[in-house]
Amino acid sequence: MQTTFSPAQLADPAVAESEGIIRKCVHCGFCTATCPTYVTLGNELDSPRGRIYLIKDMLENDRPADAKVVKHIDRCLSCLACMTTCPSGVNYMHLVDHARAHIENTYERPFVDRMIRLVLAKTLPFPRRFRASLALARLARPLAPLFDAVTPLKPLAAMLRLAPARLPAASERGAAPAAAAAPALRGPATGRAPRVAILSGCAQSVLDPGINQATTRLLARLGIAVAPTPGEGCCGALVHHLGREDEALDFARRNVDAWMRVAEDGGLDAILVTTSGCGTTIKDYGHMLRLDPAYAAKAAAVSALAKDVTEYLAGLDLPAPVNATGLTLAYHSACSMQHGQKIIKAPKILLAQAGFVVRDVPEGHLCCGSAGTYNILQPEIAATLRDRKVANIARTGAQAIATGNIGCMTQIGSGTAAPILHTVALLDWAYGGERPAALAGIEPVVPAIAAE
Template structure:
């Protein structure tokens, strides 16, 4: 794609990066076939190619974002299916990230939209606030259908609808002695939304790793990875979260050493693996962030390195849903299914596995209508496998899919923990 940025514009490193990305696009349109919003809406401007044109026009002409541009950029799920499909290597992830920062800095959203986004940014990255908000949301749940009748309030209605009826209580944190000789030392990202919605995931991770001889470090002070606000264009808030986590993990690396930073939510994993890029312009953090990104491993990535023994068949079929952040963001496609098969489960791939389930961080709140269509499509394809269990590696996908099916939906690591001596997942009982 030909571009016409001025030397003054290219002095801004974000604009220069965007210009280099734009020039790689050859307008081939391969991305449209795998873009969930284009497949759903059929609008060229809701495809990666269409959004690339909008971003180019906006940045090249130095224009503030307007309502029409914002509408189509907001509809992007950041699922990154387009990057998997693109034959030209267009780095759409960083292009849409830069565009969202530009939107955040130049566009004043309608009042209700601003309020909802401010609430999400204030609540979701903080477990105690999120837990309190979910308790309040359960009280307001009956009003969801009424609020949903008014277009500006649909995100608020979605927030109430998505609130779970019950929150599982986390077990007391405990140090577990290694069952076999030590073979590694890792930290596990606690996260923000996941420990509130399903603390059993990290509990299963700790149990399994400890039985395999992996020591669990518990560095103090880590928090949200920053993904939620990062995808809302709130760059400084996202970088603050990243810096805090980098400081905590680098201190642990230098004091006692870490073989890996284990992540059990693939949406977080994609962001943490990008810390080196996010903080590349910060001289105090650039090198440290690269070290952290290099240590970041999805739990299935790490387990695949441990050569787990093959288990007898359990007589259960698992439909594996590969989260977008797993297959497109981190390019992890084979390890989770291989681990499940090795653990004794039969694994089936749903049709259209490349398409997003519609969760995408806060997307199912901010774009509830498109999200609902994608969820229905995803659930239909999963249920067509006739599987006994649905497994995935991202809490957002788990919550989204479980709200549309009666088939038990669990995290991949919960099944692996069970197969290698842990308790049966609660959702299967």
């Protein structure tokens, strides 16, 4: 795509990068076939190609964002299916991130919209605040129909409906129970037992702390040490996708500092991430902090160490499963997993090796509508995508759903009664852990369809 940015504009590194991305787009339209919002709404401006035109026009003319641009950029899920499809290598992720930061800096949103986004930015990344807000949301849930009747307040209604009926009790939020460890493995390069860190993060630590507990138990059985990482927290993805770039970079710097301290004090073989949405962002820290001379090299090192938990486990020589599983699972590949990190086969192979029957979900490339805060800020589109995803999952005939992202678990779980579990919780069971409570009473059946 031809551009006409001036030399003065291109002196800005962010603009120069976006210009290079825009120029790669040949407007072939392949992205429209896999874009969830275009498939749902049929509007060219709600496709990646259409949004690229809008972003180009806004940046090239060096003007503030307007309501039209904001409407269509806000509707983008950042699912990155377009990047998987694009034959030209257009890095839409970095382009839309720049556009969101430009919107945040140049456009004054309506008051209610500003306040809702502020609440999300100052609540979700902080576990104590998030837990308190969920308690309030459960009490206020009867007000959801009233909020639904007023268009600007629809996000509040969505927020109330997404609040879980129950949060883990204090006793369930502690450290993972000790697990009998196998003889310590030896890393070929270091000669010592492998040592990893696990992102504790923000929302997942409140909604389902059992995910990281299952990870810790499983790793202990494999002889892999988990290093504590004081000072680590939210990865920054939530505020990053709200366009609050300075806050996102502050979160990134804090985590880089925390993990580098651990790496310098005893070594670190990997930073394991059990929320794939966070993994996509952490693997991008090197890019996010590339212009910060104090952090560029350290952030790149952290990005190189970051691995999804299934990506890491797939590189190990796992023993034979301990428990017979045999359940039929629909594997939902989160967008941040398959499109953001290009991890497609590893989780399914791990589950199959653990004794599960794994089935792919039809239209698996389409987003479930979670996308961080999208299911709050764009509730109607998100609900349409969720219902489409749930219907496709039902077509598999599976007994339960496996996935690797807490946002997807919450979103899909709001539309189905089928048990939905994190992949690592299922692997923990297979390799000696307790059967997940969500699977109580569910026994294997003779599969009607051949396993994938």
